[in-house]
Amino acid sequence: MTAQLRDLTPEQIEALFTRNDGAYAFARWGRPVAPIVFGVQDETLKTLKGALEAVMTLAGHQMAETDPELGSNLMFFFFRDWDELLEVPDLDRLIPGLQPLVARLKAADASQYRAFRFDDQGGIKAGFVFLRMKGAMAQIPAETLALTQAVQVALLWGEAAFAEASPLAVLPETGATILRPEIAGVIAAAYDRMMPVAADDKSHALRLFARLQAPAEQPQN
Template sequence: MSALLLPEEIEALFTREDGAYAFARWGRPIAPIVFGVTDETLVTVKGAVEAVVTLAGHQMAETDPELGANLMFFFFREWGELLEVPDLDRMIPGLAPLVNRLAKEDASQYRAFRFDDQGAIQAAFVFLRMKGAMAEVPAETLALTQAVQVMLLWGERAFAEVSPLAVLPENGNTILRPEIAGVIAAAYDRMMPVAAQDASHALRLYARLQAPQSENADGKV
């Protein structure tokens, strides 16, 4: 992908496996909490979330008035451990069959979302099984990847072939790919809807990505 995505590339980012277009962004400040990690990793995860939230022009919060925390990260080694988390089955309907399915699939990660009456993201749950290849991923890379993937409701295959991150060849630092950063920022434009089910939404995102390019071409700031 080029640094400026084409409309069809943007549309693909929010197209579900059944072919439907489904977009949503957070409609409230994000209050994260992290379970199952050291204090050092906790700081890394929260720092990654804050970085992506800042990029989007959105807000963080210490607590959510309804839920306390509305973005929950769970780090564990076996899926069955989730069944021992108090009240998690109340937040994730059908938790037991879901855990059984993910265990059988030998899945490494899973994300679940809840939405408000406007279709905006109300809460998100990130489950990361830290075994095998997942356990070898640097904490900073893992945290930034997960922060990006809960900032919007992406299609299931949005990053199946190309990571949202890139490694700078000159120093080896990992960054968010500029084209994905642009989509996130455009999605949180205050004139854009918090949720959309029509693919014309992708054209509106594309128009907002074009605007900075046009300003640069005209010599404007």
Template sequence: MTPNYSPDQIEQLFTRADGSYAFARWGRPIAPIVFGVEDETLVTVKGAFEAVATLAGHQMAETDPELGANLMVFFFRDWQELLEVPDLGRMIPDLGPLVARLSAAKASQYRAFRFDDQGAIQAAFVFLCMNSDLAKIPAETLALTQAVQTIVMWGDQAFADMSPLAVLPETGATILRPEIAGVIAAAYDRMMPPAADDKSHALRLFARLQAPVKVEPSEGE
């Protein structure tokens, strides 16, 4: 049986660069929309988000009554393409300077969140610049990684040293690491708050960790 994270390890998953603790989960059903991919990849991406939402015990939806779509995933070749997306500048503050900064840094991905009055995730935006590095990653792996990284708001360096995914040596299948699956499931416990900025939250997550759960994309997702 794979051991769960310690309280200190969980705390680090939600610690920002400035040392503050910040956690948030979705407060409404997730209604995703994906731009810039073929239908086959679209199915894969949505399947990955559905798999992680199922693990969390959270709902998916066709539409959000307020926003239409509240999870937007963009695939593109050049950061400048974002400046041509209608109304995106209205949803992402200072889009022009942000694009310039990400382009200069040769960034491959960026995520932005919006929050409701309770601090829960209200909307998320995922930007994937399909440069040579990202283009080499299988669609299933890339989609599952993004699903994990948007199901809750993680700390800046949560996965800097180790991916949230692992490869099963017996089959070569890509799965969500059991420790991370356990943290996600605990974070969506109905007794847990939708947002937290106190490190004691990590202790509450630790107390609720369940048996490890594996999430594996199925054929055709």
């Protein structure tokens, strides 16, 4: 695992949090995560919450039953057609410009969309995940889908962070799907208590890189 962690260069870490316009934008959750899931059966609900718990435990971050301000601060919506979102009561209050957004997502034949809200320090205070369960998306095993989504809401990643490589890997020995060690390392480093909840300077990537190297520099017994 150590060798894989060291494979990430500062430039690669920087790319994980670089927006399409070239700006560096990092944020982590600034409060306990209180999820709610719409549109799935109980078994899928358990799988998704289990994946979230696993990623948040890795990060050293808490989960909660409710958020004192918002009730639930991480909402997952599973559906078959984007137009279904227009029928969800009060969703347009949570997602301003919902109607034109749905139109854009339909035109792009998008399968997923994420939106975040931030607190005064720039940390994530709410997240909204929309998953259109049609075509290839509907064929993804529940465990794989759940872990992928849990990773993608743990931090504010750049739009292209996982465009070329999934955050997950398959163990050849067992066929089990796991979080790639280098991505797990980035998440853990990002939630280090000495790290900021938000950053817009590329030097933040160097600080993450330094924390990824620290375990490897310790002498072996």
